[in-house]
Amino acid sequence: MIYGYDPRTGETVGDALPETDRDGVDMIVSAAAAAGEAWRATPAAERAQALEAVADALAAETDELWRLADRETALGEVRLRGEVARTAGQFRLFAQVIRDGGYLEAIVDHADPASAPPRPDVRRMKQPLAGVVAVFAASNFPFAFSVAGGDTASALAAGCPVVVKAHPGHPHTSARVAQIVRRALPYPDLLGLVQGMRAGADLVQHPRVVAAGFTGSVAGGKAIQGLIDEREVPIPFFGELGSVNPVVVLPSAPKAAVASGFATSLTMGVGQFCTNPGLMFVPEDDELRTALVEAVEGTTGGPMLAERIRDGYLGGVGRLGELRLLAEGKPGEGEWAVTPKVFTTDVKTFADKLPGIGEECFGPASIVVTYRELAELRPVLERLDGSLTATVHGTDPGEAAEITEALGARAGRLIWNGWPTGVAVTWAMHHGGPWPAATSTTTSVGATAIDRWLAPRAYQDWPEQLLPDELKDDNPLNVPRRVDGTLTR
Amino acid sequence: MIYGYDPRTGETVGDALPETDRDGVDMIVSAAAAAGEAWRATPAAERAQALEAVADALAAETDELWRLADRETALGEVRLRGEVARTAGQFRLFAQVIRDGGYLEAIVDHADPASAPPRPDVRRMKQPLAGVVAVFAASNFPFAFSVAGGDTASALAAGCPVVVKAHPGHPHTSARVAQIVRRALPYPDLLGLVQGMRAGADLVQHPRVVAAGFTGSVAGGKAIQGLIDEREVPIPFFGELGSVNPVVVLPSAPKAAVASGFATSLTMGVGQFCTNPGLMFVPEDDELRTALVEAVEGTTGGPMLAERIRDGYLGGVGRLGELRLLAEGKPGEGEWAVTPKVFTTDVKTFADKLPGIGEECFGPASIVVTYRELAELRPVLERLDGSLTATVHGTDPGEAAEITEALGARAGRLIWNGWPTGVAVTWAMHHGGPWPAATSTTTSVGATAIDRWLAPRAYQDWPEQLLPDELKDDNPLNVPRRVDGTLTR
Structure with a gap:
């Protein structure tokens, strides 16, 4: 039962x-x-x-x-x-x-x-x-x-x-x-x-x-x-x-807004989103660090969806414990409640621990990785598993030029100055990405x-009366078609 | 080496x-x-x-x-x-x-x-x-x-x-x-x-x-x-x-043309086409039968591409030997030459031997299956493995109405009064089909x-200067696009 x-x-x-x-x-x-x-x-x-x-x-x-x-x-x-x-x-x-x-x-x-x-x-x-x-x-x-x-x-x-x-x-x-x-x-x-x-x-x-x-x-x-x-x-x-959804904070990004946006995206729905920001690269910067600590400490956890999912989160957080704890939120209430936790390390240490450290921990946990020069990022980004999303925060698009291709190769959706949680249901949305984000x-x-x-099907010299309406000469349903190489409607 | x-x-x-x-x-x-x-x-x-x-x-x-x-x-x-x-x-x-x-x-x-x-x-x-x-x-x-x-x-x-x-x-x-x-x-x-x-x-x-x-x-x-x-x-x-490419000859089909077209399609290139007609359903009809025997006896084999492929053909023909030989062509010349062979049986016997008998025999061999009523075909067609093509010969499209859906579900291309060998390289061609025709x-x-x-990629609020040209506001490459739900160029 x-x-x-x-x-x-x-x-x-x-x-x-x-x-x-x-x-x-x-x-x-x-x-x-x-x-x-x-x-x-x-x-x-x-x-x-x-x-x-x-x-x-x-x-x-x-x-x-x-x-x-x-x-x-x-x-x-x-x-x-x-x-x-x-x-x-x-x-x-x-x-x-x-x-x-x-x-x-x-x-x-x-x-x-x-x-x-x-x-x-x-x-x-x-x-x-x-x-x-x-x-x-x-x-x-x-x-x-x-x-x-x-x-x-x-x-x-x-x-x-x-x-x-x-x-x-x-x-x-x-x-x-x-x-x-x-x-x-x-x-x-x-x-x-x-x-x-x-x-x-x-x-x-x-x-x-x-x-x-x-x-x-x-x-x-x-x-x-x-x-x-x-x-x-x-x-x-x-x-x-599975998807770790890397975020790159450029040196030009506004620090307070990044910190609060991150904490909100990370803990919304007790972090139970496929698009949760599980990894964020930030410049070494005391002001940003302080803002992040404050923002994360202002969050509150809550009960996860199931006992097994809670246990999985506790196991994942244990695994991340080999890094330094940057900040944690308040424990939420409820039998299966968990506490948001953010860990931190530098790019070199993070890179040394790949690929294991790059695996998703489902729930309100994330890793903040600090860098000194943007140039340090590209080789690490190229080694990440596939993700549903990759996000960049900054005010100068030029700064992002050298990492755009690396991020694009690892993710199905690139986001500028936003957060990956929240997937608009539109014509253009793509919610997929390289394995394991999608198969x-x-x-x-x-x-x-x-x-x-x-699945496509072709009809060769097929009698008009047996063709689907969409392929008949007069296009009675007025569907968009390519006719003899030219797009028509 | x-x-x-x-x-x-x-x-x-x-x-x-x-x-x-x-x-x-x-x-x-x-x-x-x-x-x-x-x-x-x-x-x-x-x-x-x-x-x-x-x-x-x-x-x-x-x-x-x-x-x-x-x-x-x-x-x-x-x-x-x-x-x-x-x-x-x-x-x-x-x-x-x-x-x-x-x-x-x-x-x-x-x-x-x-x-x-x-x-x-x-x-x-x-x-x-x-x-x-x-x-x-x-x-x-x-x-x-x-x-x-x-x-x-x-x-x-x-x-x-x-x-x-x-x-x-x-x-x-x-x-x-x-x-x-x-x-x-x-x-x-x-x-x-x-x-x-x-x-x-x-x-x-x-x-x-x-x-x-x-x-x-x-x-x-x-x-x-x-x-x-x-x-x-x-x-x-x-x-x-692999693909057996079933052909259905309707009662209305012109018999002589079907017989000669079949023999040509079957033996072209020593039958070494993925789209070779390896299976043909025909009405029980002495005239058609005689025409088929004559047409096949008029063909000549030839050397196959490789020794292993020749051996595979001989094995396949051996397997088909449990059916009755309808006709064979003249042996071709060359070290790895083989002889075209056509076997025959009735729908009931064929159905009893499925799925094994329905597997492709690569080379100039085929099975002619005779039926009395078109209604006998549908349950057999539905049990066939996937094919690249399915072909119908006839002059009355109405006769085909009841088998079109069954054929369409088993093949990637439906052909009317033609032969499956020969794949036009055009915008609309589909060369695929249900497994094992394609994976x-x-x-x-x-x-x-x-x-x-x-693979698709989405860009969310992405800066214009970092977007691919094809997605920029003014569409500088003039590619077809769907903009806010409407197709444009």
Whole structure:
């Protein structure tokens, strides 16, 4: 049985939920596959409406949802209300994406009998993967990266049915969200939910599953990849596994603003963000150092999402203990509460301890590495593991020129004078990066996330009446296309 | 040492070539990586010119190249001259792709301080992977899928340096092509060449290698994937492993044309195409059967590319021997010559023998499966392995409606009244498909093949002076972009 727990008290929440057994997984995946056939045949405009209905249904239950999730995660009302809104917003963005049609990357090359050899008529567009998408929910976003999270929204938008393996950190929230989404969909079985670790393994090894999305730890991601490797037919694995999110403070940066911004970004949500700033390079400077100590000492910890996550944080902080403690916040309240901690060392010592010291410690802990000359940074930055983000603070962009390429090669998003926590859900957002930040070159946030669940297909001299509407001569759906090499609409 | 062999005589061609040892691989990859840094900083217009210089250099040496390749492959003058032209044409297409700039998928979202939470300015485009691309050359296209083949052209176009592991079937052709390409490039080390199986393993496990392309057998592909799995940092593997390319002949199809087209497609180049029609479903029909027997009996075999490939064909034909022989061609001449063979059975027997009977037999062998009713096909088509292509012959598109979706789910390219051999190099071509046809959703032929070697990066509130030109406000390179949700140029 699965129990939800209250991070503030360590006590169980609500009734126990049954684990999904192998037959249950098979039934749920098969039902999703059947619903998927109807879904992929549904016109784009109707799919967009359905996604908006899901958004409305989630938003309408915000009062109930934030309370339920708060009991299981202790993330608080403001954050959780905002997260429900963001989750609904993701479905709305993908409705726009479907209506636009550009994501299909439609291309039409008319026949050219004069070329040598003669060229046939070839038309190509992306199609939903032919099967069920498995999504492994994350612990730290009970809405936006969970049952109705980005992977679910983008896969449904693409035209694929989804079966989610619930995160054990919020089983009741997961079940309730699934219920709301299923009721809002034209074919409820387009979203299935399974509970339990064993069910996750059965899910990712099911023959009708054609791709898997995952947000979690490096160890968790490797375990799922191992299960996939045992499959007869391999499937793509879109994992987001870990990220230390380096920040470089240039000599020109305003010190007080950097110190307070850092402390806020580090401790928001008890530091439980994939984009938490776990590493910051700063010039050796007493004023900045003092400002950082004050800012961090002004923070307060809080309960982490789960006992295991708390234990992981304590272990990570123990590992960082080989460096010097720069400052710590006040201990938070609650059974699984932890204290924000910031360690410090110089560039040379840090470099000597790579790669181990560069691994993510999930939670409100960070390393402040001091440098004397900017030139010291590039060789160290080049040795960092891949991250979702890399941030630069400064007032003189010229100072950053020599590190931009090194940072860009190690991260999927470069940020200027901001903080990596907070990922805007827009057309241009990229939430990915070199391994272990991501296991692929795709994103899990933003409009282009839909690309995970698509594969191109070409039609050669195919009869007009059998072509998808998007590839017909008169382009009845008015999708953007490249025709004989030229972009058109 | 590595020897080239003449498939007509089985004797060695030219001098022995040394295998590249581990230090050699390291030196070549490191030189490629260094050249790659200059290459990725080279403006797109100059990269396009360099690709055209490579095309010109290859085309200028056609007379020498076809003769050299003919000695090592016995593929003949017409085919090999055409293949050099195609190979040069691939470089020219990618020069167009770079100049167009659409492949970067540039997106600009301006800041929206009014939204809740306020949205930063986010800009995104694709960038070349930060490292060296490894390419494993194929046996059956000594130019178009080899040292200067599609993967090399698309990776160079993307901005990545390439190191090719030569195919042992044409080592001298490989060395000469590498020499020509290196001389035509502004940085010769952008293309490295290694010889020998051990060198291939060292290559794909080299820490500076960031992706690998491969065209070959399922066993070969699995071996490379195994080597990648041993890496500390995983890399994407773009493999094209095997394809049976089913053809469905509808009752309305013209029988004589189908029979002769099939025999030609099956035996062209001694059947050594990834897109060879290895399986054809035909209505039970004496006239068609007679036409097929006559057409196949009119064909002649020839020497295969290598002794191992010949042995593989004989083994495959032996496996198909559990079916009835429908017809065979005349044996070809030459040491490694083989005879075209076509086997036959009915749908029910074929279905009973799946999946084994559905595996590719590389060479001029095929299975003709007879059906009584079109309705018998769909359940069998759904059980086929993934293929690069699926073809339908008929005069009534309505007849195909019920099998189109099943075929489309199993193949990357659908062809109407044509034959799968022959892959046009155009914007819309897709040469890929479900596993084992491909290990990813990308293509190895056509303009979109460049996408294999790119990863997106986002820039948040990034200073204009540090942005790539393609993302600057005034779009100085005039690349297609999506700005605030709307496609623009």
